[in-house]
Amino acid sequence: MKRGTTLVAGQVVGQLFLIAVIPLLTRIFSPAEMGVYQIALAIALILQPLATLKIEAHIPAAPNSATVRAYNRRAGLAVALTCMVGVGAAATLFAVDSNYSEHLLLASLLLGAFAWMALDTALLIRSGELLRLTIRHLLAGLFTALLQLVAAVTIGEIWSLAFALLLGRTLAIILTRSRANNDGVGAASITLRSARDTGAAVGGSMAINLSNQAPVLYLAGMFGATAAGHLGIADRVAATPINLVGRSLAQFVQSSLAPFVRERKFGLFGASSNSHS
Template structure:
């Protein structure tokens, strides 16, 4: 939490050092990086914690890291090409996207390794070091008069250093009973995973990108508002999300019929925390925007207040999304995310076409976001109940088989 607080605290420094235009580029690069992240990691971070065999987990880990490096190299190459042809701001956006995507991707894949092995204290230490380092490096960038490009690369440097300092133990060998083989993470599962990840991120970041049609400053206002409104939720959400995954993954690995109960409990915990924080954002964001962010950033506070409820739902749903890939239900998740993206795109297109302005578009985006998250919660609960029934039936069949074997042995002994 301290690490996230430090990143939140440095936001007023960035808004004062860089104007809306420069921060608009940074926010667009962040949106692109988050959209590319599922493609870069192949979503192995969702599957890895629930993988039973260490050899398979290690293979997934290496595949994810290699994919990240390839996508980052492509993004850098695009930036170089744009620089040659005179791409203007596209050069810095491409370079920042590569750095941020690598930072986000490498972190989530390595965090999945720690979650699988139960090294949660080390994970908490990593979150602390990463946040403090990133904030410190961004402040140094401002002090030496560096560009917004260096602020983005500060995130990558901080993530790499924190991972090196909290490496922990590797993939320990685990005893796996016969019949507990992992469901292969083949291309038939990878493609839907990537599609669901890209569409989910595109949906959440679509407002930042499309708001640019209302002016360069609008993208900055929306991006800063999402970061400001999301920061308090992320303070709790990052830690809770990792804890949720660490509790659900062992249940799936052991195939225990207890998943639905745990998911319901996590929804209650996450919902209580997120709604309390959302209420504080709704009241405080419009009042504190200009005093904290600087003169001219009052619109960001109004937008943050409007986005508080949708982001509260995101805190509840986000940590539970790995459940479907853990259950090898990537196609279902992909379908859900595609429908969310289509619905959000239609609403934003209508909002911009009707000329209802930035505030009206924000309200419309928030409404369709909440509706999509409610549908996803209902489906996740249904899938966990189905999984529990399947596990229970398997255990019953096993008990019957063992009983029959013991009966046959007794009969043979009697003979």
């Protein structure tokens, strides 16, 4: 349980770096500008399961490294295509002088950051490298906070905050990349899910995320970006502790159970399954 406590602490401290710079950012950017960022953040969180096709849920139980790499390639392609579509749509809207182009650009940058982080978390969970995962949480929070502050001071455009988040998480992922890539033997063996199963998994996750982000989007539609900005920042600060504890404990449990799922141990699959206990 000590590893779980360490993981929780890493998540919390990493997020505290981001919370610490909020008072500074809100003095550089107007409430309306912060509202645009919060709206884009909500959109990115809702779309993240679609971008990865929920493949991150299958990586921890993958039987061997070849399968992990195959999953990762498939998810990487899905993320790249989704973000490219978002950027293309933003460029198109900008060309016709639409007010929503900035929302889509920010959402695309944030979506790439969230999706890549989810996939990297799945890789670290699969390899059981919780210390590396803890360090990555710390570095991601620290790098992002520093880069957002620098971007706000030097660039002064709201899109720079999303780019800083993407860059900060990218640096943290690169520096803590998993080295455990030679476990297991055999060729890639990906279980192909039907379109209905994939749609159900993605749709269910998106519905949950939508329910969490609905207040921000509702206020944006009813009262504008300024109201959405106030609510989004307040919710981010107030809900962070409990959200991080729950997420960290879930990652710890998943890391503990993943080896048993891969090796079909302890009767997890019924009496007919092989048991190694």
